[in-house]
Amino acid sequence: MQAIAHGDGHIDADTLGRFIASYQSLAPLSLGELWAVPIMLRLALLENLRRMAARVMRDGTDRSLAAQWAEDLNRAASDTPTEVVLVVADMARSEPPLTGAFIAELTRSLQGRGGAWAMPIAWLEQWAAAAGQRIDELVAAEGQQQAADQVSIGNSIGSLRFLSTMDWRTFVEDMSVVEQRLREDPMAVYP
Secondary structure (H helix, E strand, O other), rough: HHHHHHHOOOOOOOHHHHHHHHOOOOOOOOHHHHHHHHHHHHHHHHHHHHHHHHHHHHHHHHHHEEEHHHHHHHHHHHHHHHHHHHHHHHHHHHOOOOOOOHHHHHHHHOOOOHHHHHHHHHHHHHHHHHHOHHHHHHHHHHHHHHHHHHHHHHHHHHHHHHHOOHHHHHHHHHHHHHHHHHHHHOOOOOO
């Protein structure tokens, strides 16, 4: 739902009221449609959480793969430094994912380790450059994505809690175009 996308998973009574009022300026909602709003919001928030969870799982898999390659590189460098080149070749042949999670984890594991790591880091830089990327940009984007995901997950959970406490009867009455029209009864019988 647009309200969730615009608020990054954050829903509150004021925002929701303005969103529904704005929508109804184009096409009034029936009572049934207004009563469907809470369940549709819950479904949209759960879908948002599912999407975030899928991304977190994918990134976790990429980080685990990077950690495994870093461990292989560390083992080769400590046992036989000349074999680092073979591990890098194996990694290149395996076609690892060029994702921020993979690059950030592998870069973090390799930086500041000395001369044996110059070649793997150079390969990472060239590999990223061949795809039109820069390592520092991928690492920064990964950090920003993690922060955005945390905000979205927190907002979605908070919004689900809010939706469970909201007085939907009052909301539907306040948003109903029919209810608003009936309240304008000149004889004041309806109110």
